[in-house]
Structures are given as structure tokens and as C-alpha cells.
Amino acid sequence: xxxxxxxxxxxxxxxxxxxxxxxxxxxxxxxxxxxxxxxxxxxxxxxxxxxxxxxxxxxxxxxxxxxxxxxxxxxxxxxxxxxxxxxxxxxxxxxxxxxxxxxxxxxxxxxxxxxxxxxxxxxxxxxxxxxxxxxxxxxxxxxxxxxxxxxxxxxxxxxxxxxxxxxxxxxxxxxxxxxxxxxxxxxxxxxxxxxxxxxxxxxxxxxxxxxxxxxxxxxxxxxxxxxxxxxxxxxxxxxxxxxxxxxxxxxxxxxxxxxxxxxxxxxxxxxxxxxxxxxxxxxxxxxxxxxxxxxxxxxxxxxxxxxxxxxxxxxxxxxxxxxxxxxxxxxxxxxxxxxxxxxxxxxxxxxxxxxxxxxxxxxxxxxxxxxxxxxxxxxxxxxxxxxxxxxxxxxxxxxxxxxxxxxxxxxxxxxxxxxxxxxxxxxxxxxxxxxxxxxxxxxxxxxxxxxxxxxxxxxxxxxxxxxxxxxxxxxxxxxxxxxxxxxxxxxxxxxxxxxxxxxxxxxxxxxxxxxxxxxxxxxxxxxxxxxxxxxx
Amino acid sequence: xxxxxxxxxxxxxxxxxxxxxxxxxxxxxxxxxxxxxxxxxxxxxxxxxxxxxxxxxxxxxxxxxxxxxxxxxxxxxxxxxxxxxxxxxxxxxxxxxxxxxxxxxxxxx
Numbered sequence: 001x002x003x004x005x006x007x008x009x010x011x012x013x014x015x016x017x018x019x020x021x022x023x024x025x026x027x028x029x030x031x032x033x034x035x036x037x038x039x040x041x042x043x044x045x046x047x048x049x050x051x052x053x054x055x056x057x058x059x060x061x062x063x064x065x066x067x068x069x070x071x072x073x074x075x076x077x078x079x080x081x082x083x084x085x086x087x088x089x090x091x092x093x094x095x096x097x098x099x100x101x102x103x104x105x106x107x108x109x110x111x112x113x114x115x116x117x118x119x120x121x122x123x124x125x126x127x128x129x130x131x132x133x134x135x136x137x138x139x140x141x142x143x144x145x146x147x148x149x150x151x152x153x154x155x156x157x158x159x160x161x162x163x164x165x166x167x168x169x170x171x172x173x174x175x176x177x178x179x180x181x182x183x184x185x186x187x188x189x190x191x192x193x194x195x196x197x198x199x200x201x202x203x204x205x206x207x208x209x210x211x212x213x214x215x216x217x218x219x220x221x222x223x224x225x226x227x228x229x230x231x232x233x234x235x236x237x238x239x240x241x242x243x244x245x246x247x248x249x250x251x252x253x254x255x256x257x258x259x260x261x262x263x264x265x266x267x268x269x270x271x272x273x274x275x276x277x278x279x280x281x282x283x284x285x286x287x288x289x290x291x292x293x294x295x296x297x298x299x300x301x302x303x304x305x306x307x308x309x310x311x312x313x314x315x316x317x318x319x320x321x322x323x324x325x326x327x328x329x330x331x332x333x334x335x336x337x338x339x340x341x342x343x344x345x346x347x348x349x350x351x352x353x354x355x356x357x358x359x360x361x362x363x364x365x366x367x368x369x370x371x372x373x374x375x376x377x378x379x380x381x382x383x384x385x386x387x388x389x390x391x392x393x394x395x396x397x398x399x400x401x402x403x404x405x406x407x408x409x410x411x412x413x414x415x416x417x418x419x420x421x422x423x424x425x426x427x428x429x430x431x432x433x434x435x436x437x438x439x440x441x442x443x444x445x446x447x448x449x450x451x452x453x454x455x456x457x458x459x460x461x462x463x464x465x466x467x468x469x470x471x472x473x474x475x476x477x478x479x480x481x482x483x484x485x486x487x488x489x490x491x492x493x494x495x496x497x498x499x500x501x502x503x504x505x506x507x508x509x510x511x512x513x514x515x516x517x518x519x520x521x522x523x524x525x526x527x528x529x530x531x532x533x534x535x536x
Numbered sequence: 537x538x539x540x541x542x543x544x545x546x547x548x549x550x551x552x553x554x555x556x557x558x559x560x561x562x563x564x565x566x567x568x569x570x571x572x573x574x575x576x577x578x579x580x581x582x583x584x585x586x587x588x589x590x591x592x593x594x595x596x597x598x599x600x601x602x603x604x605x606x607x608x609x610x611x612x613x614x615x616x617x618x619x620x621x622x623x624x625x626x627x628x629x630x631x632x633x634x635x636x637x638x639x640x641x642x643x644x645x
Contacts, residue, residue, distance in 0.1 A: 073592075073603055077585050080610045084578045087617055091567040095625075211598030218599065229593030229603050235586045244586040251582040255575065278625060285618045289611055518551040525559055526550075526633040528640045 003327070003340040003347070004149050010348035014190070015167060018355075021182045022175035031534060032385040035176035035392060036103040036367050037269040039534035044276040046185055048283020051267050053184030054360040055082075055258075055284070056191060056291055058140055058353050059419050064292070065325075066318025068299020070308050072218060072227035074234050075299055079292040081254030086288065088431075089259040090281040095274035096438050096524035097265060102531050105265045105430065106372040109437050109452075112516030113445040116377050121452040123372035125429050126262040128456065129422045130365035131403065133263075134358055136418035138164065138407030140319075141354045147320050148347045158408045164354060165404035171359040172366065172396040176389075180359045181270060187349075187356035188287065194349040195294040198322070198342065201329045202301035210297070217303035227303075242486040250420065253491030257423030260430030263364035272533035301325050305332065317416070323347050362403075366396035413476065417468045417488065421459065424491045428498035429455025436502050438524055441517050447506030454501025455494055462490035546640060559632040566624050574617055581606055 029035050042050070060082060067075025101107035106122035141164045142157040151157060171179050206213040218224040226232035234250065235243035258264060268277045302311060302325035311321045326346040331339030370392035375383040383391070432451040436443040462485050463469065469476045471483035487493075523529050550556050584592055585603065592603030 073585075073607075076604070076607055077582070080581070080607055081578070084574060084610060084614055087574050087614060088571065090618055091571055091621055209598075211600050214604070215599040225593065228599065228601055229589045230585045231589055247586045248579070248582055251579065255578055275630065278622060282618055282622055285614065289615060293611065515545050515548060518545065518547040521560070522547045522550045522556065522636075522640075525556075525563060525629075526636045526640075528550075528637050 003343045006340065006344035007148065007347040007351075010344055011351045014186070014348060014352050015355075018179075018183045018186060019167075019170065021186070022171050022179035025175040025178035025182060029176045029178055032103070032389050033531070033534050034178065035389045036371065037266070037531075038177035038181050040270060040272050040531065041533045042181060042270045042280075044271060044279030045283055046181070047267060047271050047276070047280035048287060049188040050181045050184040050270070051264070051280060051284035052287035052291065053186075053188035053191070053356045054263060054267060055288060056188070056353065057137060057357040057419070058144060058350055059136070059416070060292075061191060061195070061295070061353055062144065062319045062322055062350060063317070063416070064295050065298045065302060066311070066315070066321040067233060068296060069217075069302035069306070069311050069321035069325075070221075070318040071232035072221060072299075072303070073230040074226075074232050076296055077230060077234070078250075078254075079295060081251050082258070083285070083289050083292055085255045085258035086281060086285045088256065089264070090278070090285065092438070093259045093265070093434060094268045094277045094281045097434075098268045098271070098274045098277040099527045099530045100438075100520050100524040101269065103266070103269060103371045104368045105262050105434070106368065106376075108520075109433050109448050110376070111437065111520045112513055113437075113448050114511075115381070118445055118448045119372040119376045121449045122430075122433070123368045123377070125425065125452050125456050126368035126372070127365045127399075129425050129430070130262060130361045130368075131399070131406075132418040132425070133261075133422040134361040134365070134399075134403045135406050135410060136415050136422075137354055137358050137361070138403055139410050139413065139415045141351075141358075142407065142411055143315075144319060144350060144354070147315055148323060148350070154411060157411060161407045161411070162404055164351075164358065165400050165407065167355055168358045168362055169397055169400035171355070172362045172400070173393045177266075177270060177363060180356075180363050183359055184356045187352045190349050190352055192287065192291060194346055195291060195298065198301070198326050198329060198346065199294045199297045201333055201342075202297055202305070202325070205329065205332065206304075210300075213297070213300050213304055217300040220303060220307050222308065245492060246487045246489055249487050249489040249492035252495055253420060253424040253427050253489055256427035256431050256491075256495060258426075260426035260434060261422070262368060262426075262430070263360045265434075266364055266367060269531070274527050274530065298322055298325060301329065305329055323350065358403075362396050362400055365399050366392050369395040369399070414474065417463070420489055421463055424459045424463075424489060424494060425456050427455075427491055428459045428494040429453070432495075432498045432502045436506070437520070440506070442512055443502070443506050444509050444511040444513075446509035446511065447502045447504075450505025451498050451502030454505075455498025458497040459490045459494040462487075462494055466490065550636060550640060553636075555632060556636060559629060559636065562624075562628040562632070566628075567621070570617060570621070574613065577613060578610065581610055 106119045110118040142161045145160040146157045218227045221227040235247040302321040305328045306324045314320045323346045327339040327343040330342030374391045375388045429452040465485045468488045471481040594602045
């Protein structure tokens, strides 16, 4: 049996199991709290796994392993921002959001503000961030499947995108948050299992000597100095100061963006209490941290055993380093059959990874459309629960269909920057609004709206006029040149703009409601009046 | 004076109480400085990675260099801060939060 056939079988098993869970979950989904928040009945450990499953995208699993394989240190540096970011979520956001919100990020932002403008802004931002992220994953899925299954035909890749999109729509529309969460839990277990297995095999082959492994990885690279000390991928010497500032900009966006990503924030609503939200983030940090430590070994292992040249020959960005390593280490230890089996396992895990992440994103954006824009802006809070859930399901279907279409159109484009852009928008618009809402007494409607739009618009505008979009051979439009902003990540400028806009907007408006501030402060810190878990 | 107190909501009364202010102090005096500290430590690491490559490249143990060790220390500090926060919350925050919540929820409307 070929590796492709075996990985298809394994993947179909995953699909069958998760669809089974999804239909089971749909029978448990009766109320809006069931659909949006899984009845708030997941345990801290379950939600911790789901956080890992929601967060560790194909970009982190395949992308970071590939970056480490090709560039060494710089890939490792990238992974650290993704981990440290969770402390912002743990210390400042998770518990307080669980205590004061209901279904979406906007619930907290609109708590003491005029609901319509704030929910409109938060809804626009949520949908923008989620669709950017979603689009990057969809295009990535097409490219990845093409590489793993050896498909080069664009039509076959388009069908892969359709397949991923249809599955994601089914998970979300049928299973709601409960189905989506279970898909993410199963994926997290498979991903950790697969990554641990390959890591142990690689370390075993090198006598558990990380220094020796790193030495071999560096020795085969084209530039051992940058491989071990940085500068191969980010802030290369040739880029000068702009490159170094870009590195800081990226680091800031990663570390501040996570706690403003809507699909991450809604995970805190799936547990019964704030203490469970804390516990789930602790588990999430443990899982995600362990995973990036494993990725370090996977990257070095791929460089040492497969070689940068072979990896770059298959995919210039290194996205296939992990599957190539699985095959190489399997062959080296168990012979050809072992290589085939391990490659199939890792390829199937990669598909599962993509599916779990896109489902989470579709759920976050459709929930915000229905709960924030439809129920509170269009219907002014007069929609029934049934209508809201129906609209959420319809919008999940529409968002899924739109992202399939965009994914096919954007095929072959370099859209990896969309993930970094999603983090930058989240850090520049959402995070200032959330932190001010929770901690700043005088914060008001004008402040919230200015923070969100200020951060969102400045991040978008700066990216449009950056080398990502024009002016370089690697740009989206290589033949045009309107890039006056030298950094490819806008965070360094757009994050301060978001915070400043929120402050300025607040100062320029006289609105202040002492009673509402007392309510959110007391509720967020003590859990009084927090939404309860659904009893079945 | 009494009319003003009468107008204040339950939340405003609780917010003004000594016990709640103690909870808020325990929360903010731990999380705010710690957030500043880990962000500064992370930014220091990123800045060193961009500007001090010779330093980061100094080999300490075999091929393991300063950069890798500092990076691994970011993992250690993240795990440690997460653990320390959960201990702080269990000891200093949860008891007061539970007490205030039970008091408000037991109050006749």
C-alpha cells in the first residue's frame, strides 16, 4: 500500500470519527449557549486540549518545523512569541472575560458602552481577522495536500479546498461549538502523539544528544552561523535596520495578538467557571509549550536527516519538512515500510490540524455575525434564541462558501502573510479595546470604537503600502511599486496607534457611566452573575 | 448622605467596600508588574536576537549557544509564571472572590 493511500485511509478514519462526534453533538445542541459555547460544560483539561487544537495551526506545525529546518534559530524565535503570548491571555484576559461575557468578544466590549456602534466595530474586526486567518489556512490546505499527495493539477487542489471547506461547514453548522471543540480535542491528541513519536525517534537516533543533533543540522545548512545564531530568515544582514525593526514588529504582534484573536477568546466561554478558564489556559500553555519544544527537535532532525536542499526542493518555504522527516526517520529505523507508515501518519495529522483550525475560525466569525451584528445591531437585541442560532448556522454556511471561493481564487498566491496580519489586527484593535474595557474606568463608546477601527485600519493600510503587497519580487503584486512603509509587519506602529486612538477617543467624549463600570469591575473579578453552564 | 447611599447599586457598594478593594489590589499588584516583566524579558530576547548575534552565537555546551539557552529560558519563565499565577490566584484571589460572590448572591433583592 502506498503512503498516499494509507494516509487517505487514516484521514478518512479521522473524518468518520469526527463526523460521528459532530452528529452526536448536534443532538445535545438545543439552546444558544449550546451552539455558541458548547453549553459551557467542558472541563478545564478538555478546553485546554481544545485551545491547543484551535491554536496549533498547520502554519505552526508544518511552517515552524520547516522554518527551523531551513533557517534554524529564526524558526525557534518565531515559535517563542506564540507561546509567551499566552501569559497575556492567562493573567489579564481569560478569567475576566469568562466572568463578564456571554458568547463573543463584543459582549465584554459592549458591556458598559452604547451597544450598536461597539458591536458593529467588534463584529467587523472579528470577521476580518477570522477571514484573513481562514483564507491563509484554506490556501495552505490546497498547497499542502498537493505536496503530500503528489498532486500538481490546479483542479485537484481546488477540489481539496472544496473538500476541506465542506467538512468545516458540516462541523460548525451541525455540531456548533460542541462538535467543533471535540474535533479540536481529537486533533490536539493526534498532533501531540504524532509529534512526540517522531521526536523520540529522532532523539533516539542521536543518542538524546541535542547538541550533536544541532551540530549536524547546522553543518549541512548553507550558512551555519545564521543557522545557530539567527539572521537567516528574519533581519538578515542585507536588510539592515528595517529588517531588525521588522523582527521587533513581528514579535510584538505575535505576543500581543493572541489575547485578541476572537476564535481563541470564545474558547473561554466553553467552561463552567472562571477557575476552569484559568485551568484550561494552564493546560493550553503546557501543551503548546511542549509542542514547540518538540518542533525544535523536528526542525533540527529534518535538517540533519533530510537536508535543507532536499526540503527546499520540495517546498521553498519548508512546509513539507515534518512529513519528509517522518519518512526519513522511519526508513532509517524501521526500513521502507516504516517510512511509508510514518509519512502517512504525519500527513493525516496535518489534514486533521487544518480542519480543526478552520472549523474554529468559521465558528468565531459566524457567531459574531449572528450574535453581534444580526441580533444586537439589526434586531436591536430583539431576536429570539432560535432565530439567532439559525442565523449563526446560515452565516457559517455562507462564510464557509465564501472562503472556499476565495481560497480557490487565491491559489498559488503567497498568502502566508495573512496570518501575521490577523495577529497584527488583533493586537492593534482588539487587545487595546479589551484591556481598556476591563481595566480603565473612563473608557467609553467613542474610545472603544476608535481603538478597534484605529488599530484595524492602520494595520491594513500599513500592510497595503508595505513590501508584502508591492515593490519586491516576492510581493503579491511584484510588478507594481507603491510600498512606502518599509516593514512587512505593521505591529510596531499599528499597536501604539490602536492604544492611542482608544485613549484619545475616550478623552474626547464625555460619556461615563460609574454604575456600569462598578458592575463590570465587580463581576469580572468575582464572577457574580456570570453565565452558568447549561444543565442537560 | 443616606440618600446617596440608597441610590448606589449593589455593585457600587461592593466596589467601594474594603474587601473588594483588597481583591483588586491583590489582582493588579501581581498581574500588572508581572505582565510588564515578561513583556520586557521577551522584548530583550528579540532585541538581542536582532542586534547581538555574536553574543547569541557564543557556544556554551557543545553546540548549544547563548541564543538557544535564552530561548529555552523563555519557555521556563513562561511555565513558571503560569504556575506562580495559578498559586497566587488560588491563595490570594479565589477566597476573597468567592466570599464576595456568595455575599452578593445571598443578598435579598
